[in-house]
Amino acid sequence: MSYLNIDDTDQKLIAAATEVIEKNYLEFRHTVGAAVLCSSGEIYTGVNIESCGYGPCAEPIAIGRAISDGERKIVAIVAVSGQSEPHAIMPPCGNCRQLLYDYAPDCWVIIVHNSKIVKIKARNLIPDAYGNFK
Ligand SMILES: [Zn+2]
Structure with missing residues (x-):
């Protein structure tokens, strides 16, 4: 895998997202880890929580941990799969793209694009997002 910016x-x-899913991986329960960098410099991590119907992704868990700790500005976020070796970087799902747009439209999201690990602004992952009428 190559890197760009x-x-x-x-x-x-x-590495933080990888570590949290390696530590907590459980098939059908916790399969993705996420890490959020805040403007304070702190990194918060989270794993997804699966249930038979729906479970929140790792990103909102990590963001919720950051907010619960008083953080208000998210600088960057990444999610990593615990199912593959090496661990694959996961793009945010549609719900998480909207969540990132609502909470941190200018944060960097680390994704894989054209076989390169890149950073893209959250707002650019969901063009014409709901609420984009401000
Ligand atoms: Zn999601």
Whole structure:
């Protein structure tokens, strides 16, 4: 995998997401880890919580942990699959794209695009988002 505009801080974020899912991986329960970098410099992690109907993704869990700790500005986020080796970076689902648009439209989202790990602004992952009428 090659990188484009990915710096040491981004690598640290990817490592944190990887670590949290490696530590908590449980098939059909917790399969994705996410890490959020906030403007304070703190990194918050989370894993998805599956249930038989629906379970929140890892991203809102990590964002919720950050907000619960008083953080208000998200700088960057990444999600990593615990199912593959090496761990694949996961793009946010549609719900999470809307969540990121609502809470942190200018945060960087680390994704894979054209076989390269890249950063893209959350607002660019959901053009014409709901609520884009402000
Ligand atoms: Zn999601």
